[in-house]
Amino acid sequence: MKNMLKKFGEHVQKIRKGKNLSQEKFALEIGMDRTYLASVEVGKRNISLLNIEKIAKGFGMNISELFKGVE
Numbered sequence: 001m002k003n004m005l006k007k008f009g010e011h012v013q014k015i016r017k018g019k020n021l022s023q024e025k026f027a028l029e030i031g032m033d034r035t036y037l038a039s040v041e042v043g044k045r046n047i048s049l050l051n052i053e054k055i056a057k058g059f060g061m062n063i064s065e066l067f068k069g070v071e
Contacts, residue, residue, distance in 0.1 A: 004070075006043030011070045013041040015059055030058035 016026050023041070027034040032054060039045040040055075049063075056066040 003043065005046065007070050008047070008067075009041040009043040009045075011066075012037075012055055015066075016041075019059070026058060030054045 016023070019026075021029075023037050024034045027037040032051065036045065036051075040047050040051075052066065053063055056063045059066065
């Protein structure tokens with residue numbers, strides 16, 4: 001079973017790509033470094049709740065909506 005960080009990162013990447021956003025463009029829009037976002041997407045970063053909120057808001061959703069689909 002994949003760990004939660006990996007699952008979350010894959011989910012973020014799927015949503016981002018579905019919105020046709022590059023890592024660089026999305027990271028800039030939400031005030032996050034591209035390398036940080038990249039490490040989140042591959043499950044190598046223990047992301048904070050504040051950064052999860054930034055990602056959710058960047059996708060136009062709240063945190064609970066962002067976690068729907070993370071299995």
